[in-house]
Structure formats: C-alpha cells, structure tokens
Amino acid sequence: MRKKINQSLGFFFLSLAVTVTIFFLSVLLYFIFSRGFRIISWEFLTAVPRKAMTQGGVAPAIIGTLYLTLGAIIFSLPIGLACAIYLCEYTPKSFVVNIVRISINNLAGVPSVVFGLFGLAVFVKFLNFGVSILSGSLTLGIMVLPSIISAAQEALLAIPQSYREASLALGATKWQTIKKIVIPSALPGIMTGVILSIGRVAGETAPIMFTAATFYKRGYPKSIFDEVMALPYHIYALMTEGVHPAQQKDIAYGCAFILLIIVLVISAVAVIIRGVQRSKYGLQS
Amino acid sequence: MDYKVRVKVNHVNFFYGRVQSLFDIKCDIYDKMVTSIIGPSGCGKSTLLRLINRMNDLIPHTRIEGQILLDGKDIYNPKVDVVEVRQKVGMVFQKPNPFPKSIFDNVAYGLVVNGLTNRSYLSGKVEKSLKDAALWNEVKDRLGKSALTLSGGQQQRLCIARTLAIEPEVILMDEPASALDPTATLKIEELIQKLKEKYTIVIVTHNMQQAARISDYTAFFMLGKLIEYDLTAKIFRNPSKTITEDYVTGRFG
C-alpha cells in the first residue's frame, strides 16, 4: 500500500514538473508569436529600417545574424572537432588530459560578456579587425568552442571500442579508422552539439555588442570587415535607446519572433540531417 | 611433428600495468591447422590471442617480453609495421561487431583501406568472401542494407567474411560462437573446417566438445601458464598431466 502511494506521488511530481515546463514554454511562445506576428510583413523582412527605426524593415539585422552565426560555426566546428578527436583518440587517458577536459567544460560556463570583452581586446583591438563580422564571428566561435568540443568528445567516447578494434584488425591505420568509422558513427551526436550551439550563437547579445554589432546601418555589409546589425542586439537597442519607445517595442517583438523562427528552422534542419544519418544504417547513438 | 610452423610464441611474458598475466608461454602454431586454446575464465586466453595481431597495443600501460614470430619474423620488432602484421593476422571477435555500414561496405572495408577501390574488383572479392563464409545466399539480394539488420549468427559470419576478404595467413577467433545459438554455432564450426584448407586458425573456446570436434591441436592454459599443448586427440584422450585431465573431463572449471 505504502509502496503504491509512493509510486503515485513520484509519478505526480514528475508529471507536474513536465506540465509546469510545458506551460511556461507555451506562454513564452504564445507571447512572442502573438505580439511579434502582427508586425511581420514582406516589407519588415526585406527592407532596411527607416525613420529612426520606427518604420521599414529589419532585413540587415536578419542578414547580419545569419552571417555571424555561419561565421562562428565555420570557425568553431572544424577546430572543435579536431580538438575532440585529439583528446579522445590520440592522447592516452592521463591526469593531464583529464585536467584539460575539465578546463574545457568549465570554459563552457564562462559568462558570454567575458567572451565579448576578450573579443574586443584580441580581435577588435590587438589584431585590428575592428568592429566587424570577422571579430564577432570569431568571438562567438570561441564562446561555443567548449560546448562543441564537449559534445563531440561525448559522441566519440560513446562509439564502442569494438568498432575501432575491428577496423584496426582489418589493417586500417588509426587515421583511417577515425575517418571512416569513428567520425561517421559519432556524427549524429556531434550534430546535437552543433544544433545547441547554433541556437546560442544566433541569440547571444553580449559577445557581439563590442565586437560586431551596430544599432543602425544603412544597407548591407559588403565585406567581413564591416560592422553589422544583428537581431539580438537590435532587440536590446530598440528597448533601451531611441525616441519612439512604443513603436520600437513592436518592432522588437517582431525581431524576437524572427530570431525564434531562425533558430527553430536551423535546428529543424540539423535534426533532420541527424535523423537521416542515424536511420541510414540503424545507428543507435 | 614436422609440420610447418606459422606462428612461434617464444618465452612470452605479458603485463597489464604491474600485473603479470602470461608467464613464459612457449608454443608453435602450425600452418593450416586449427589450434584451440582452452582454460578457465581469466587464464589469459584472449590476452595471448590478442598478442598475435598486436591488438593489445591499444591497451595503455601494457608490456610484452619475449618474441612472437610470424613466418620467422618477430612481429614486436620496432621496425615492423603493425598495419602489415594485422593484414596477415586477421581477427574475429567474441561479440559480432559489424560496422554500422552496408553489408557490402563491411566486407570491402579491409580492401578499401588498403587502396583497392576498383568497383568490379571489390564486387568480385565481396562475393567470393561471402561465399567462403557461407553467407552469400542469405544476403546476396541485400548487399546495400545495413549490416546491423542481420541476425547475430549472420553478423558473425559477416565478420568472418570481412576478415577473409583481406586474405590473411592466420585467423584468430576469440570465442566466435559463444554469443550464438546451436544452429549458428554449427554453421561456424563447419566453416572453420572448410577454412583450414587455406588458413591457419587459432580459436579460443570454452566449449570442450567444440575444441575436440574442430581442432587439430589444443593448448590448455591455467592462471597465465601454458599447462599442456599437444594434439587435440592426446589432450582429450590421454593427457600427460592430471590437471589437464581434470579440466577436460569437467571435474573443475
């Protein structure tokens, strides 16, 4: 009897937690969608801002966010993957490697504004890239590097040792084993890390505030050394600066709506790719 | 005993860290014979087997003393290319471990990594290997399907086919049938009988009847030591040590 009560109690709390989570998530989505959706129009998506941000569209900010996100992933994915491979496959499990691994995990918890300051000091000033897409992408890339490394490491560690042994026993070299067996099998897991990172990169304000973003720019960036508008920073600026708070707020919700859609679409694409990869050969991981 | 010696294990000691798990092992493995290794769990059967294709290199902090000669050459000589050793000494593992790739790609893998990528050559080779492994008829219509869709017994025969494709000289098998049902086991045993025409086979097994049925020579191990090594018939009918007799008659172990 007692056991039964405990069980129903446990079940009750678990379902309560799920319900609460789903409730807040739905409220959030409803809030953003209902407010943001009103302002969305073809012009809003494709035109440049006009009349001190109160009219026109936010196309440069959308483009800017896409550039920054893409740049960050292009920079951090190969480096992150290479780091993870090196740490998992090439270094024997030792004290030092463990320390490195733990440090990387801790790095993932560093507040993003700290990365922003770092980017300002190193990319903008020291390397003289200026406030630009390049500086912003590199800063965002460094920010997500730890999460990508961790995700890739976990994915690599999940690959059964028997795959590696089988490959080596067939006369493959270590590198062939990694390239042909380990990485393809770990890809779905690595994709998961990338998906999460993309969401973070697209939505972060602090790292780009000093390194890439500008509140207002006439037209589109022409090179990676141009500064850009970006959705998250644009939202922040609309809510804190300017002289038409009421109109600006509507536009801010519109931007938030678009940002959500962008993240959702990118994630969906990644999830689909991952699903295809997984089902292709009945992979479990 | 004037058969050709294919693998010569010469006073081998082996250590996992500081723990010694093989003690002064010495035996000759003969060409185109089936040699089985028997003994209680933890006595070092797998350890010895994995030394013959340098699989234990993958385990950190291990150390070998002595020599293992393949065709007269020490495979632990620093000048030896380990990849070449593994091409000559293939291995089938206890648990079937096909790659998460298609059946075709699994069998072709060992050839592809050695630079043999001609499609028609690969097709021919894959077909032949699958036929030799007695799997062709069951999979010929679905070579493009994932190897993980096969049954356990089929997967193990696929792993054998994959090993045959690279034409090794020696095939090591670590309890290849222990995860399989009696029918699948029988198929593997028949296969081994056929394969010994062309290959030297070393097989670890826990199954006495199996060792007696399929092997020409048998090595009995205990606690990291080679207790007795002789013709299978002798080991099972008239062993020279009582401890061997106790083990093969099932009085302990």
Ligand SMILES: Nc1ncnc2c1ncn2[C@@H]1O[C@H](COP(=O)(O)OP(=O)(O)OP(=O)(O)O)[C@@H](O)[C@H]1O
């Ligand atoms: N990776 C390892 N690290 C440390 N010790 C090991 C390792 N692998 C095996 N050993 C030890 O070496 C000894 C021999 O192990 P081995 O796997 O060779 O036994 P086995 O005869 O194959 O046993 P089984 O019949 O259970 O497979 C055992 O005492 C085992 O604990």
Ligand SMILES: [Mg+2]
């Ligand atoms: Mg074993």
